[in-house]
Structures are given as C-alpha cells and as structure tokens.
Amino acid sequence: MESRRVWREVADGIRKGDFETAGIAKSKLENEQRAKRKQEKEEGTSYRLQRFKPVASDEECKSRFTTFCPILAMAGAFLGYR
Numbered sequence: 001m002e003s004r005r006v007w008r009e010v011a012d013g014i015r016k017g018d019f020e021t022a023g024i025a026k027s028k029l030e031n032e033q034r035a036k037r038k039q040e041k042e043e044g045t046s047y048r049l050q051r052f053k054p055v056a057s058d059e060e061c062k063s064r065f066t067t068f069c070p071i072l073a074m075a076g077a078f079l080g081y082r
Contacts, residue, residue, distance in 0.1 A: 004011075006029060013022025040046050 009025035010022045010029070013019065013025060036047070
C-alpha cells in the first residue's frame with residue numbers, strides 16, 4: 001500500500017494539532033506491522049519489496065550523502081551506517 005495513504009491519518013492529526021488521534025493511528029499502524037512480521041516469521045516468509053531491489057552497498061548514494069549532508073553523514077557513521 002502506498003505510504004501516504006497508510007500514514008494519512010497520522011499526518012492529518014499532526015497537521016491539525018490533534019496529537020492524540022495521530023498517536024492512536026500511529027500505534028495502530030505499528031501494531032499491524034508487528035503482527036504482519038510475526039505472521040511472516042511463523043510462516044517462514046518475508047515481506048517482498050515491490051518497487052525496489054535490496055543492494056549490499058550503494059557507493060553513489062553514500063558519496064552524495066556525505067557530500068550534501070555532512071552532519072547526517074557523521075551521525076550515520078557514529079551509528080554504524082557507513
């Protein structure tokens with residue numbers, strides 16, 4: 001499902017300043033995701049990406065990230081994302 005549709009209620013709540021509704025919607029989404037991951041684990045399956053292919057490393061992305069976002073790049077390195 002498209003991300004914008006999935007997170008619409010959360011985003012609308014935030015925009016309106018209705019953080020209770022946003023929080024409830026976010027918790028619901030997170031619990032649904034946990035249930036899906038649990039079911040996948042039990043069935044021995046995993047979520048299959050539909051529009052992207054996982055890659056071991058993307059040097060072009062890393063290069064752009066470190067060039068245009070040096071503070072984020074340092075944080076990523078600190079967190080082990082490099």
